[in-house]
Amino acid sequence: MSSPFLAVMKSSPALTAPGTPVAPIATGRLVSLDALRGFDMFWIMSGEHIIHALAKATGWPVLLWMSSQLHHVDWNGCTFYDMIFPLFLFIAGVSMPYSLQGKLKRAGLDSAEQLSFAAKKPIYQSMLRRTLILIFLGMVVNGLFAFKGYEQTRFASVLGRIGLAWLGAGIIFLNTSTRGQIGAAVLILLGYWATLMWIPVPGFGAGVLTPEGSLPSYIDRLFLPGKLHRTVYDPEGLFSTIPAVATALLGMLTGTLLKDTRRSMNQKTLAMLGLGVSLILLGLLWDQIFPINKRLWTSSFTVYVGGWSLVFLAVFYYIIDVQGFQKWAFPFVLIGTNSILIYLASDGIVNFAHTAHFLFDGFSQFFTLPWQPVIQALAVTAVQLSLLYVLYRNKLFLKI
Template sequence: MNTSARNDSTTAAAAVPAPHPAPESGAVTRLTSLDAYRGFVMFLMMAEVLRISRVARALPESGVWKFLSWHQSHVDWIGCSLHDLIQPSFSFLVGVALPFSVASRIARGQSNGAMLGHALWRAIVLILLGVFLRSTHAASTNWTFEDTLTQIGLGYAFLFALGLRPLRDQWIALGVILVGYWALFALHPVPGADFDYAKVGVTKTWLDTNGLNGFAAHWQKNSNAAWSFDTWFMNLFSREKPFLANRGGYVTLSFIPTLGTMILGLIAGGVLRSGRSPQAKLRWLVIAGVIGLGVGALLGALGVVPVVKRIWTPSWVLFSGGWCCLLLAFFYGVVDHLKARSWAFPLVVIGVNSIAAYLIAHLFQDFILTALTTHLGLAPFQALGPAYQPFLHGAAALGIMWLLLFWMYRRKLFLRI
């Protein structure tokens, strides 16, 4: 990981390879829409500091704050909120950027071996960075692999290898992942009536509200195939106490279908890099988005496989991938096709430095919040009443985090792996 300064203020490095001009166009261009979309995703993550749920609890009669709180929270199991689209969007954009990066590296004369070696190095750094971030408040290394960066890292080398393959192979790989991951869960035995869910952190109240029955029970929280794998795999690492289950139901093997999400991005990136007209690219993204949403929801409705983000079910790959395609269509259509870019500048500042944004949010958020109260007290943040204090306090911290990224942007300092 290094910090680089560039002469071109429109060129920046992020967590993933930045897009380069398509050979078909012959022009030195950049898809600002990818930076804007990535910035939007990172903004949603950074905006957790607004603590909207606390405002909603203080104002239980407000439907607006209740709505905003729901969309800044992850659903308990089945379904999707706006917050649930952060990780798939970030993973999807890794794939979208890859065709541009590969083409640029090939144009600079890099061999496939050199490119794969760099991809493997990037994968290792992402995995370890994710583990590091999960360990910042732990007494020792917290060997867990559900962090967004770690999940991307576990599949990145495979994604890069697919980026060197024909489109047909990418579609085949996606199909194998979806069907294979479905079969892994479907063939795993459902726990018996005597299974102790309380032992794995699943309460009776949770089961009564979110529990799955019948065939869908193969995807039940902390009793499924991927959970079973983790009860072996996670205990291979040094731990303060034996691993029994992840409190949120997240699993290591989600990196496999997350790779499927990245492959969808890889295919979409190939479309954006192609010689098709902007209208044809937009049409492909919209159609792909609608199909993904429809098929994913239908698989859930028919009982084939529930739409669960926390274990990244195949229906979730398609459903969230549909949303990703539609969001990409919006940003590409408005920012790059219609050239309406000024409104997106605050998002671009975040998107071109997404690794820095990720680290600032995870490592410095609490420090900034504490510093604000130390030097200003709570009075400025209670100007609208005590109920709004968490929101205004968080908004000030969010503004400072953005200004840090803006300072880096102005000085052409971009953190990359």
């Protein structure tokens, strides 16, 4: 029985939770998922600082464009940086069918919905425990231990949303067929669209998609305890978590596709690419009447970013798992196999910048001023990857 809180296991990690590694790189088994998770986390871990510094030092148009993509949009619209969070949630969803494959095989069943309630009960308990842990860790990242009091404590968080959305999608996954999961995702997205457009907010009316006047913002102000991140709304609030369930469901459906032995790996790649491009176009079309908006996690945003998530996974899957080119992705695998740990550490728990300055400040003095921030950003990444490499070599993975 695993610990009810956190366990650091000295073994190959199981496929059982958001951010849990799929397989070590040596196994050749869906290495692409770990690599994509690591690629996703790299940008918020330290990659963004490297690009910002390089753009400032060189002034090259391509780097300036990349730097502009590593900022959130103020409200409507979407940059690459806005995709990082939903891509991680999508990847967590992909892992779900793999986490159940052993249990299903032992029971001689084809799908999770065929499991008895007795067989599902420990799965529910495990999922709920992980969700509560992620909510708690999210509050820790928000500064829980500063003890500023209830009114100044932010309860909503990125990790909390991952836990809640993954839990909601997992319950649907365990109790419906593939067709039912598709139907549930469609119903969630259409229902969310209808409620935001048709339910009036006191003082604003219906269909007002502004920070103050949107229905999710109003619900946050009424029911979300503690402090709101943006005063009048919270980007990880209560109501806007509902469409995030569809993001996780899309990942679970993708995981089911990848496990389908009736399709070749090339067919799976083409299926992901085709569906991904279709969803991107659908999201852009929907954007004309229901704006793409990460803060509200609008249905058009869910579809649009879900499409890009499929495209990213298709590319990584084809290069790494189909063609077998794995060595280039090893740094991303280091990050991906301990993604929750490095997220927590990089978000203030560990001061990697201090260590990097201590080790590399002297070296950076050999460079002119515009390039010193580049060296410092690379140094932070080197320190982070060194820690992750030691953990990987010793098979130490944070399991939630």
